[in-house]
Structures are given as C-alpha cells and as structure tokens.
Amino acid sequence: MTAKRTILGIESSCDDTAAAVVQSDRTILSNVVAGQTDLHSAFGGVVPEIAARAHAEKLDITVAKALKDAGKSLADIDAIAVTAGPGLIGGVISGVMMARGLAAGLGKPVIGVNHLAGHALTPRLTDDLPFPYLMLLVSGGHCQFLNVHGPDSFTRLGGTIDDAPGEAFDKVARLLGLPQPGGPSVEAEARTGDPNAIALPRPLLNRDGCDMSFSGLKTAVLRERDKLSEAKGGITKQARADLCASFQSAVSDVLAEKARRAIGEYLKLEPSNPTLAVAGGVAANTQIRSALQTTADAANVAFTAPPLSLCTDNAAMIAWAGLELETIDHPGLTPLIARPRWPLDATSPAMLGSGKKGAKA
Ligand code: KG4
Ligand code: ZN
Numbered sequence: 001m002t003a004k005r006t007i008l009g010i011e012s013s014c015d016d017t018a019a020a021v022v023q024s025d026r027t028i029l030s031n032v033v034a035g036q037t038d039l040h041s042a043f044g045g046v047v048p049e050i051a052a053r054a055h056a057e058k059l060d061i062t063v064a065k066a067l068k069d070a071g072k073s074l075a076d077i078d079a080i081a082v083t084a085g086p087g088l089i090g091g092v093i094s095g096v097m098m099a100r101g102l103a104a105g106l107g108k109p110v111i112g113v114n115h116l117a118g119h120a121l122t123p124r125l126t127d128d129l130p131f132p133y134l135m136l137l138v139s140g141g142h143c144q145f146l147n148v149h150g151p152d153s154f155t156r157l158g159g160t161i162d163d164a165p166g167e168a169f170d171k172v173a174r175l176l177g178l179p180q181p182g183g184p185s186v187e188a189e190a191r192t193g194d195p196n197a198i199a200l201p202r203p204l205l206n207r208d209g210c211d212m213s214f215s216g217l218k219t220a221v222l223r224e225r226d227k228l229s230e231a232k233g234g235i236t237k238q239a240r241a242d243l244c245a246s247f248q249s250a251v252s253d254v255l256a257e258k259a260r261r262a263i264g265e266y267l268k269l270e271p272s273n274p275t276l277a278v279a280g281g282v283a284a285n286t287q288i289r290s291a292l293q294t295t296a297d298a299a300n301v302a303f304t305a306p307p308l309s310l311c312t313d314n315a316a317m318i319a320w321a322g323l324e325l326e327t328i329d330h331p332g333l334t335p336l337i338a339r340p341r342w343p344l345d346a347t348s349p350a351m352l353g354s355g356k357k358g359a360k361a
Contacts, residue, residue, distance in 0.1 A: 005078045005326065008102075009319025010063065012055040012095035013087025013115045014140070015046045016312070019059075019066035021077070022319035026125055030069035031309065031316045034058050037180060044174050052090025059098045066315070074106055081322020084112030085339030086141075092338040100336060111322040112336040116344050118317035120148055122306045123277040125320040129304060132273050134266040136259055136292065139280030140166030140181070144351075145210050145262040146344060147269060148277075151324035156345040157265050158210030158258065165251050165282045168214040172221050172247050176240050186244045187285055193238075193245030198224050200250040202257070210262040211351075212254060221247050248287055256291040263299045274301035284311040 004024050011018040015036045021029040036054045040046050067073060082099035085092050096112070103110035119137050123129040134157075135146045144159035163171075166183055173182025178189060200220050203213040221243060228239045235243075263276060276296045282288060289305050296303035310316060343350065 005323060006072065006076055007319040007322050008063065008066065008074075008077045008080045009113075009315035009317070009322060010059070010080065010082040010095045010099050011115070011118070011313055011315040011318045012059060012091040012098075013083045013085070014091065014313060015040060015051050016314070017055050017058040017062050018313060018315035018318075019063040020315035020319050021066055021070035021072055022125070022316050022323065024323050026128065026320075028125075028316045029072065030066045031314055032062050032066045032069060033312075033314055034062050041180060044180070045170070046088070048088045048090055051088055052094055055091045055094040059094060063098070063102075074102070077106070077108060079103075079109040079111060079322060079326065081111045081113050081319050081325075082336075083115045083118065083318050084336060085114065085342040087115055087340070089338060089340040092340070096336060096338045109326075110336055111325050113318045113321045113325065114152075114342050114344060115313075115318070116142060116342075117152065117154075118321045119279040120146055120154065120344065121151060121321045121324055122279045122310055122317045123304050124324065125317065126306045126310060127277075127304050129275060129277060130273070132270050133275040133277050134262060134270075134301075136255070136262070136276065136278045136283075137280050138165055138255065138278065138282040138288075140164060140170065140282075142280065143212060143214075143282075144344075145258070145266075147266055151321065151328055154344040155269075156348040157262050158212070159351050160212045160214060161204075161351055162213050162215035163218065165214050165255070166280070168218045168247075168251065169282065171218045172244070175218075175222055175225055176235070176243065178244075181281070183281060183285060186248060187287070189241050190245040190248045190287075191241075193241030193243070195245040195249035197242035198246040200224070200246050202250055202253050205254065205257055210258045210265065212258050214251065214254075217247065217250055217254075248285070252285075252288045252291040255288055256295045259292055259295045260299065263296070263301055267299075267301070274299075275304065276301050277304045279306055279311065281312040284308045
C-alpha cells in the first residue's frame with residue numbers, strides 16, 4: 001500500500017489568491033481563498049497588474065492560513081503543487097516563484113499544474129470518478145467539452161469560438177449595473193425575473209457539433225437593455241430582473257443542447273463510461289446545473305457537479321491535480337515555467353477569440 005501523501009496547493013492565475021492542503025485519501029484539510037473583487041471593482045474587470053501585486057502580497061499569508069487551518073506545518077508537506085498556467089502571467093509567476101522558493105527551502109518536489117486540469121479533475125477529488133468521463137469545463141475564461149482520459153490526457157470535443165459564459169455573465173452584470181463577479185449577481189437578480197419575458201438568441205444551435213458562441217448573446221442583451229431604457233426613460237427593476245432571467249435561460253438552453261450533442265459524440269468513443277461532469281465557476285449556477293442534470297438523465301448518463309466552493313477557483317483542485325500527476329510519469333513537470341497559454345488538448349487547433357485568460361484552449 002502506498003503511504004498517504006499530503007500536498008500543499010497554490011493558485012493565483014486570475015483574481016483569487018488560494019492555498020489548500022489535500023491528502024491523497026481525498027481529504028481536504030484546508031481550502032483558503034482570498035478574493036480581490038474589491039480591488040478591481042472600480043475598473044469593471046480584472047486589472048492584471050493589480051492582480052499580480054495583490055497575489056505577491058497575499059500569497060504568504062494565504063499559505064500560512066492554509067497550513068494553520070489544516071493543523072500542519074511545512075515539514076508535514078510531501079510536495080507543493082502550483083498553477084503554472086494558463087492565466088494572467090503576473091499572477092501565475094507570483095505563485096510559481098512562491099512554490100519554487102518553498103520547495104527549494106524544504107527540499108521537496110514542486111509540481112506545475114494546468115489550471116484547467118485542476119477544474120477538469122475536480123470530480124475525481126469529490127466523487128472518485130473513474131477515467132474516462134465527459135467534462136463540461138465552463139468558467140470565466142473557458143468553455144469546452146473534454147473527454148478526460150487521464151491526469152494529463154484530454155481530448156477536446158468542442159468549445160466556445162468567442163466568449164466564455166462566465167465572461168458573458170460578467171459583461172451582462174456590467175451592462176445592468178450589477179456587481180462583479182457577474183455570475184452570482186445575475187443569478188440572484190434572475191430569481192425575481194421572467195425567463196420568457198425577453199426573446200434572446202440561442203447562438204450556434206443551427207450549427208452541427210458542440211462548438212458554442214456567447215458573444216452575440218451579450219450584444220443582444222445590450223440592445224434589449226437600450227430598448228427597455230428608451231421606452232421607460234431608464235431600466236425598471238422588474239425589466240432588469242427579466243433581462244437577467246432571460247439571459248440565464250438562453251445560456252442554460254445552449255449549454256444543455258450542446259451537452260446533449262457532446263454526450264452523443266462522447267458515447268461513440270467511450271460507450272462503457274457514460275458520465276457527464278461539470279466544473280468551473282459557471283457550474284455554480286443552479287439553473288445551469290439542473291439543465292445539465294436533465295440532459296444527462298434524458299441520455300441515461302450519470303451526472304456529477306462539485307460543491308459550489310470547488311466550482312470557482314480554489315487551490316484544493318490544484319493540490320489534487322498535483323497528487324494525480326505524481327502517480328504518472330508526467331513529462332511536463334520540469335522545468336517548471338509559468339505559461340500564459342497552455343491548452344489541455346495540444347493536438348486540437350486553437351479556438352477563435354480571446355478572453356480574459358487568452359485564446360480559448
Ligand atoms: O472558475 P472561475 O472561478 O475562474 C476562471 O477560471 O475563469 O470562474 C469565474 C467565473 C466568473 O465569470 C463568474 O461570474 C462565474 O464564474 N460564476 C458564475 C456563478 N458563479 C461564478 N456564473 C454563473 N452563475 C454563478 N452562480
Ligand atoms: Zn478557473
């Protein structure tokens with residue numbers, strides 16, 4: 001029997017400084033996330049330089065808190081796993097330097113983890129899901145369907161050709177004067193709205209396959225907002241809620257229909273492992289989770305979604321991915337460099353468009 005391993009995970013690729021201690025028996029001993037929303041709120045989006053400085057300032061206290069919450073000292077840690085990309089490069093470098101410094105000082109191994117792999121492997125941490133499975137990774141910078149074969153083995157079946165849904169939620173919130181991050185505030189507003197009040201497009205449903213597009217939807221929301229404002233001399237509270245509900249339903253319909261098609265393609269490849277999993281910040285959305293559950297039920301495939309705290313960015317998923325990478329002969333571990341772009345499936349051509357985390361990989 002292999003001895004239990006204890007890993008410190010570090011994440012700093014966007015606007016959350018995070019550290020966590022996770023064991024190879026899947027126990028999350030601590031999971032600390034220090035957000036930066038207040039620092040960026042005046043700018044309407046994440047400012048890379050501000051994010052990088054905040055990470056550099058907060059990383060050491062975040063790591064110290066993760067160790068304290070876990071009841072561990074650095075001496076108890078077997079290895080350090082750190083997000084090495086893709087992401088905002090200043091933040092990624094801050095995390096990688098912190099991890100390299102700690103590892104050198106302790107004489108322990110350091111493992112570079114792809115942030116997207118962290119999201120994509122989360123169902124193995126939470127549900128011990130066997131490989132392979134179909135993953136919808138849907139966040140602020142990414143949206144893709146993946147056949148997940150192993151800790152560093154992914155085949156992309158489809159993805160967004162422009163914006164990621166989380167990015168669209170954030171932009172819609174901005175258009176309607178709601179706080180960032182947009183996902184939770186649009187979802188809260190949508191609760192009192194009518195999802196059928198405003199007709200919005202379901203982009204790319206007329207195209208075969210499971211590629212997606214969300215940028216036209218965001219523009220349609222802008223147009224509808226202006227129409228509603230002109231008619232009433234400003235947008236009413238109810239109209240804003242209706243617009244949020246209609247937008248959320250459009251995103252949910254597109255993801256559900258594309259998931260139906262992705263399931264069909266996936267099952268042709270992996271008929272004996274019928275499971276759909278979802279991960280990433282947008283997977284925290286209740287309507288989207290339940291639409292995906294319905295789609296999976298109709299196709300007779302199992303469905304799993306992580307608890308909300310493991311949907312959005314966190315370091316427990318990075319620690320877990322590090323643990324998984326330790327179990328295979330992983331060629332990407334050395335040298336550990338920070339990468340702004342790092343597609344999970346390097347054999348598929350890059351998708352069009354670019355978001356806050358660069359081109360959709
Ligand atoms: O995975 P994540 O924390 O960071 C990236 O890797 O991008 O995802 C953040 C994104 C943001 O765009 C945020 O608005 C969105 O996830 N999000 C949500 C919800 N919670 C977070 N979108 C829709 N509904 C939510 N409840
Ligand atoms: Zn993420």
